[in-house]
Amino acid sequence: MPEAGILPEIRDVLALDKTIHEPARLAILALLLSVDSADFTWLMRQTGLTQGNLSAHLGKLEAAGLVSVEKGFEGKRPKTTLRITPDGAARLQAQGKALIRFLGLIDIRPSRAAEKRKDMRS
Amino acid sequence: MTMPMTRALYRRSFDDGWLDVLTGLGLVLIGLAWLADQIVLGALVPAALAPFWTIGRRALVEPRLSSPQFGSAQQAKTRRALTGWLIFGAGVGLTELAFLIFVNRGGTGLGGVGNVAVGIPAILVGLGLFAGLMLGAKRFAAYGLFAIGLGLAGAWTGTDRPGLLILLSGVLVLACGGALLARFMMRYPMTGDEDA
Numbered sequence: 001m002p003e004a005g006i007l008p009e010i011r012d013v014l015a016l017d018k019t020i021h022e023p024a025r026l027a028i029l030a031l032l033l034s035v036d037s038a039d040f041t042w043l044m045r046q047t048g049l050t051q052g053n054l055s056a057h058l059g060k061l062e063a064a065g066l067v068s069v070e071k072g073f074e075g076k077r078p079k080t081t082l083r084i085t086p087d088g089a090a091r092l093q094a095q096g097k098a099l100i101r102f103l104g105l106i107d108i109r110p111s112r113a114a115e116k117r118k119d120m121r122s
Numbered sequence: 123m124t125m126p127m128t129r130a131l132y133r134r135s136f137d138d139g140w141l142d143v144l145t146g147l148g149l150v151l152i153g154l155a156w157l158a159d160q161i162v163l164g165a166l167v168p169a170a171l172a173p174f175w176t177i178g179r180r181a182l183v184e185p186r187l188s189s190p191q192f193g194s195a196q197q198a199k200t201r202r203a204l205t206g207w208l209i210f211g212a213g214v215g216l217t218e219l220a221f222l223i224f225v226n227r228g229g230t231g232l233g234g235v236g237n238v239a240v241g242i243p244a245i246l247v248g249l250g251l252f253a254g255l256m257l258g259a260k261r262f263a264a265y266g267l268f269a270i271g272l273g274l275a276g277a278w279t280g281t282d283r284p285g286l287l288i289l290l291s292g293v294l295v296l297a298c299g300g301a302l303l304a305r306f307m308m309r310y311p312m313t314g315d316e317d318a
């Protein structure tokens with residue numbers, strides 16, 4: 001089938017970045033996007049991932065330039081500070097928009113009014 | 123403008139119960155000071171307990187859950203909320219002082235208007251507890267309603283001990299805070315050294 005016949009929403013969803021799209025990494029990036037910075041323990045508690053699993057995901061995100069990892073100490077305790085990079089934030093937002101456009105095709109996207117009501121309740 | 127996830131995470135950062143424990147303890151101490159006729163000591167309680175907010179967070183919460191750095195927009199919102207709470211607290215303090223002067227001038231008997239006035243401190247405490255909503259801690263509305271209910275009940279039954287009403291409000295907040303804190307500590311044991 002020629003590419004010209006593919007709906008743009010489907011083309012975009014097929015081109016989603018799999019580094020970001022993996023559920024645990026998507027959650028990690030979303031959490032880091034909503035704060036300035038966080039440490040390893042907080043991220044582990046918020047995601048429910050094990051130490052090894054979180055380390056592995058962070059390694060992949062760091063290698064892809066989506067997250068910055070800064071190792072240091074707080075007193076005598078090692079502390080790893082994590083931030084989403086500007087590139088990571090931009091790519092996550094682009095990915096989110098592509099998904100929203102795609103889900104809109106099958107009526108999964110909530111209406112704007114419902115979104116607004118939910119936002120006001122929070 | 124903050125994101126919905128930032129606001130949700132921020133709200134949850136007060137779910138450990140430490141804020142409730144400190145607030146409840148403060149009300150219990152204020153109530154006891156009133157009962158012992160040491161109202162000036164009661165007025166010092168908020169200032170005396172304030173440093174324990176950070177001490178408790180560092181000792182009990184952060185080693186278990188840690189805490190992220192929220193963005194400057196969220197921090198500014200918190201500053202505004204806490205400033206509002208402090209201003210409201212000062213207003214409550216001044217009103218209670220005016221109440222005391224009113225009661226003292228009327229002698230020790232609290233007949234007539236005094237019966238209504240005896241519930242006012244607890245009602246004001248209840249209104250003050252509603253300020254917890256500014257931090258997104260919705261349970262503080264329930265505490266506030268309880269304190270207001272106690273104030274009204276105290277006025278209706280004609281009690282002459284406003285300190286007791288504050289003490290009882292504090293006991294409820296302290297008990298709920300203790301339960302929340304215990305649940306938090308069981309859910310999140312101390313972490314060892316982290317490794318990323």
